[in-house]
Amino acid sequence: MSNGQNPAGGVQSVERAFDMLEIMASSGGSIGVSELADIAGLPLPTIHRLMRTLMNGGYVRQLPNRRYALGPKLIRLGESATSLIGAWSRPHLAELVRGTGETANMAVLEGTMAVYVAQVPSEHAMRMFTEVGRRVYTHCTGVGKALLMQLSDETVHSLVSRAGMPTYTENSLSNPDTLISDLELCRKRGYAIDEGELEIGVRCFSVPVPNAPTPTAISVSGPAARVTIESADHIVPLLKRVAKELATEFDKNAAL
Incomplete structure (x- = not known):
C-alpha cells in the first residue's frame, strides 16, 4: 500500500521490523540473512533495509560471520518491561503466599533459559528465595518445565540441545x-513438578500462565517436608486460579 499501512490499520514496515526481532529471538538470538528471509517470506532487499534500520537504532547488530544478532538496546527495554510485569504481578503472587504459606515466583522464557521476573517470599524462617533476574535451566526447575509445556517437542529438543x-x-x-x-x-x-532436581530437599509446583505474550509460568516452592506431594491437591488449584487472573492482567495491559 502506498501509505505504508496494512489493511488492519497498522504500519507495515514497523510490523515487519518487530517480526524480524521475534524471528531472531525464536532462533536463539542470531540468524543468517537467507534464513531470515525464508522464515519471514520477504525478499532479501527488504530484509537488508529492515536490518539496517534496526542496526542504526542499536536493536540489531551484525556479527563477524555476517549473521544478524539481537542488539544491546533491547536489554534496557526488556529490563523496563520486566520491572513493570513484576510490579503488577506481585499482588497476585502474594495471594498465592497467603493461600499456601510458601514462596511464589513468576518466570518467563528468555532464549534458552527461564528468568525469574517476580517473587513474593514465604514468611517461614526456612523458605525458598530466588533473586529476581536470576536465569535457570528449564529442564530441572518447576517454572522451567511449565514454560517448556507450552512448546512443541521439536522446539524443546532444539532448546535443550543449545542450552x-x-x-x-x-x-x-x-x-x-x-x-x-x-x-x-x-x-x-x-x-509441572520439580522433585529436588535443582536442589535436594526442595519441591516446586508450577503452571503456565495462559495467553501470555511470551511463555510465562508461576510456581509455589518450599521444603519438601512442607510442600508434600499430597499438598498438590490444595496448591495446584490456587496456582491455576492465579494464572487465570494474571492472564486477564496481560489482556488488560495489552489493551492499554
Whole structure:
C-alpha cells in the first residue's frame, strides 16, 4: 500500500521490523540473512533495509560471520518491561503466599533459559528465595518445565540441545527424551513438578500462565517436608486460579 499501512490499520514496515526481532529471538538470538528471509517470506532487499534500520537504532547488530544478532538496546527495554510485569504481578503472587504459606515466583522464557521476573517470599524462617533476574535451566526447575509445556517437542529438543542439561542432583533429568516424556505427563495433569532436581530437599509446583505474550509460568516452592506431594491437591488449584487472573492482567495491559 502506498501509505505504508496494512489493511488492519497498522504500519507495515514497523510490523515487519518487530517480526524480524521475534524471528531472531525464536532462533536463539542470531540468524543468517537467507534464513531470515525464508522464515519471514520477504525478499532479501527488504530484509537488508529492515536490518539496517534496526542496526542504526542499536536493536540489531551484525556479527563477524555476517549473521544478524539481537542488539544491546533491547536489554534496557526488556529490563523496563520486566520491572513493570513484576510490579503488577506481585499482588497476585502474594495471594498465592497467603493461600499456601510458601514462596511464589513468576518466570518467563528468555532464549534458552527461564528468568525469574517476580517473587513474593514465604514468611517461614526456612523458605525458598530466588533473586529476581536470576536465569535457570528449564529442564530441572518447576517454572522451567511449565514454560517448556507450552512448546512443541521439536522446539524443546532444539532448546535443550543449545542450552545443555547439566545435572545438579541425582534427580536431575539429563536426557532430552526423558524430559519430553516428563513434559507429556505434565501436560496431562496440567502442572509441572520439580522433585529436588535443582536442589535436594526442595519441591516446586508450577503452571503456565495462559495467553501470555511470551511463555510465562508461576510456581509455589518450599521444603519438601512442607510442600508434600499430597499438598498438590490444595496448591495446584490456587496456582491455576492465579494464572487465570494474571492472564486477564496481560489482556488488560495489552489493551492499554
